[in-house]
Amino acid sequence: xxxxxxxxxxIYVPLITIGxxxxxxKLYVDRVEANAQLLADTxxxxxxxxxxxxxxxxxxxxxxxxxxxxxxxxxEAEGFWSEELESERDGVRVYQWRLDGIKPFHKADVREQxxxxxxxxxxxxxxxxxxxxxxxxxxxxxxxIRSILxxxxxxxxxxxxxxxxxxxxxxxxxEGEWKIEKQALIHGETVTGDRAGFTNITEKAGITFExxxxxxxxxxxxxxxxxxxxxxxxxxVSTADYDNDGWYDIFFGDGSHPRLxxxxxxxxxxxxxxxxxxxxxxxxxxxxxxxxxNNDGNKDLFLGCSTGPNRLYRxxxxxxxxxxxxxxxxxxxxxxxxxxxDYDNDGKLDVYLGRYLDPRxxxxxxxxxxxxxxxxxxxxxxxxxxxxxxxxKAGVREGGLTLGVAWxDYDNDGYQDIYVANDFGRxxxxxxxxxxxxSDVSKRTGTMDYGYGMSATFGDIDNDGNLDIxxxxxxxxxxxxxxxxTLYQYMLTSTRQGTILEDLPLYKEIYASxxxxxxxxxxxxxxxxxxxxxxxxxxxxxxxxxxxxxxxGWYWGSTMFDYDNDGRQxxxxxxxxxSGKKKDDL
Amino acid sequence: xxxxxxIKEYKTGTFYTDEFRGDxxxxxxxxxxxxxxxxxxPGGSLRFTDVGMAAGADDEKxxxxxxxxxxxxxxxxxxxxNNNPGDSGKEERARATLLRNNVGERRNWLAVExxxxxxxxxxxxAVVRIEAGGEKQMRFVTAGSGYASQNSARLYFGxxxxxxxxxxxxxxxxxxxxKFEGVKARQLLRVTEGKGIEVTTLxxxxxx
Numbered sequence: 110x111x112x113x114x115x116x117x118x119x120i121y122v123p124l125i126t127i128g129x130x131x132x133x134x135k136l137y138v139d140r141v142e143a144n145a146q147l148l149a150d151t152x153x154x155x156x157x158x159x160x161x162x163x164x165x166x167x168x169x170x171x172x173x174x175x176x177x178x179x180x181x182x183x184x185e186a187e188g189f190w191s192e193e194l195e196s197e198r199d200g201v202r203v204y205q206w207r208l209d210g211i212k213p214f215h216k217a218d219v220r221e222q223x224x225x226x227x228x229x230x231x232x233x234x235x236x237x238x239x240x241x242x243x244x245x246x247x248x249x250x251x252x253x254i255r256s257i258l259x260x261x262x263x264x265x266x267x268x269x270x271x272x273x274x275x276x277x278x279x280x281x282x283x284e285g286e287w288k289i290e291k292q293a294l295i296h297g298e299t300v301t302g303d304r305a306g307f308t309n310i311t312e313k314a315g316i317t318f319e320x321x322x323x324x325x326x327x328x329x330x331x332x333x334x335x336x337x338x339x340x341x342x343x344x345x346v347s348t349a350d351y352d353n354d355g356w357y358d359i360f361f362g363d364g365s366h367p368r369l370x371x372x373x374x375x376x377x378x379x380x381x382x383x384x385x386x387x388x389x390x391x392x393x394x395x396x397x398x399x400x401x402x403n404n405d406g407n408k409d410l411f412l413g414c415s416t417g418p419n420r421l422y423r424x425x426x427x428x429x430x431x432x433x434x435x436x437x438x439x440x441x442x443x444x445x446x447x448x449x450x451d452y453d454n455d456g457k458l459d460v461y462l463g464r465y466l467d468p469r470x471x472x473x474x475x476x477x478x479x480x481x482x483x484x485x486x487x488x489x490x491x492x493x494x495x496x497x498x499x500x501x502k503a504g505v506r507e508g509g510l511t512l513g514v515a516w517x518d519y520d521n522d523g524y525q526d527i528y529v530a531n532d533f534g535r536x537x538x539x540x541x542x543x544x545x546x547x548s549d550v551s552k553r554t555g556t557m558d559y560g561y562g563m564s565a566t567f568g569d570i571d572n573d574g575n576l577d578i579x580x581x582x583x584x585x586x587x588x589x590x591x592x593x594x595t596l597y598q599y600m601l602t603s604t605r606q607g608t609i610l611e612d613l614p615l616y617k618e619i620y621a622s623x624x625x626x627x628x629x630x631x632x633x634x635x636x637x638x639x640x641x642x643x644x645x646x647x648x649x650x651x652x653x654x655x656x657x658x659x660x661x662g663w664y665w666g667s668t669m670f671d672y673d674n675d676g677r678q679x680x681x682x683x684x685x686x687x688s689g690k691k692k693d694d695l
Numbered sequence: 696x697x698x699x700x701x702i703k704e705y706k707t708g709t710f711y712t713d714e715f716r717g718d719x720x721x722x723x724x725x726x727x728x729x730x731x732x733x734x735x736x737p738g739g740s741l742r743f744t745d746v747g748m749a750a751g752a753d754d755e756k757x758x759x760x761x762x763x764x765x766x767x768x769x770x771x772x773x774x775x776x777n778n779n780p781g782d783s784g785k786e787e788r789a790r791a792t793l794l795r796n797n798v799g800e801r802r803n804w805l806a807v808e809x810x811x812x813x814x815x816x817x818x819x820x821a822v823v824r825i826e827a828g829g830e831k832q833m834r835f836v837t838a839g840s841g842y843a844s845q846n847s848a849r850l851y852f853g854x855x856x857x858x859x860x861x862x863x864x865x866x867x868x869x870x871x872x873x874k875f876e877g878v879k880a881r882q883l884l885r886v887t888e889g890k891g892i893e894v895t896t897l898x899x900x901x902x903x
Contacts, residue, residue: 302749345843448839
């Protein structure tokens, strides 16, 4: 080989290598983009088709609904279903949709089925037909989806009804028009009732409370240039018998005017905020916790604040409170939630504070996994209304955007553990080691629960003696498929925007926890509320899907309680994010 | 629409502004759910039914925190909800919701109040277990849970048609375990750590 040729090799080999890498990279990037685009387009097409279906339901139009089905519709594993009465109690009837037998099903049968269903309906109040997930895209123009039908109206018998059904549907596009070519009912139910189980007595009871946004968010220093939506976050409700008269009172957290209502013991309440010695106006107090911090028999009141210092009021025993904030050591700003528990069993109640990110300077790092919160705080009660920040020593600085904290002894070892629900990411379970420290056992126990966690509660929902966990989340495949498409696309865009370096550690964390399921991670974050069942041996399993405990929606406060005293704990979950001037949604 | 239409906006914060959303809602006007626990089905797994509409507990404001307590001392748990003003411009949507439970009182129940002596006075963290007709249940005392909220520290057990809890145990944070037998339904039990039990009734409604 000549000297000259050697030099040529030195020049060309690296050049070719770079070229090949570049080309491979380009091909990979193109594929990621094409996949994401295909998923998004398919999702959008499905959403459009389901929207047309929904309109047909709302218009009580068999024709409009049947138009969503392909002329060659054919399903060999379907049949007519009917509503079979499953239970009747407390003025509520539940009907399950049962298949009457399998037969080859064609478009005419679909028409017959739809006619039967709508034939029992007097009027439709509202319908929804939402995309739950895109399960498969065999090729462009074809998709297998799961969809959620939700209908409420009044039957011919004048009784209000609501139907909830989950379908698997095979869609395809013919000349640009997407149609259903096959469908299978996964489960469906219709619930009717007299709507008399609960009575809204707000006004009659004299509860005049109206919530307000925190005005600080609109001041120049705090104007959340980055995460503006934080202003829709508050507030909570705390109930305690603060004056020891045997009647439970109510405290409403608020952006500017938190209120304490005393229960008069006659189905009415009186606003006693000022009379009780609390300021008429308090900015950013979204959460209050009644607890007897000095064990004198009177409830004290801890107030967590978003845009200012937290506060502490001592209960005087005569229905009034005294401000003991000064020097109490109550932790930092941006508190969203708080709960008291005695982590070291010293007989004095400590406080765990959940915090969010600083909206002045930060955004959730990624849409689906975020750890740039201000960090939660554990305050140890030293007595005499003094607290010490023991977060670092205890190992409970949770960096997620916390919207739910719950104490509970999940392993029955006599020490209170902590569960944390985080917005934009994963949750955390901290096991109390009994020596003043905690261990993050989220992964080991199966409690990471990826999603938009907005509240958490412990409770034994299956009466097996172990505490289970209910977490409220977002259930909306529509948003994911309509906007974010795939995780790889998101990463690619971050690379182009130059923010990937900030995100990389998060992707590494996601991979470490979900491994091979990495690419389907997106499905998890919008799968809705989670019911994590404790097996008593240190592991939890999310059964929300099979238990039908993850309805479509956007859930905040939630709790377990046995409302009908039948011996089984039920669940209440508060639903809805931002109602705009128009009712139209995505 | 491009698959990546909104990703830039997530990173700049534009997505989270009112201007970006405009007049439309973002999962707004949605109904709260009441998921009735129907126990284990034939397949052995738990099943819930959303009876929110049917039971009249399906408020559709933009709720945030919620708490449960027996506000009328009739033996069942009522619901209080704090609703966010949202962006509808309608003042009434900012009002709170108080839902009185008319169902639970039809069945038997037990209410338990705890007072710690060695443990914290509120008994937070104390676990109460009952056994009634072979069926077991547990509750524990909390001071904060859900979203920014706090439920009743007085614990409620539903007994259905059973007239008593055969056994009730209390495990205090101090480690003390106390056992009581043959506790009749529809009563309020006040347990003071290490000092026994007072069996009483819920305070009666005053006449107005």
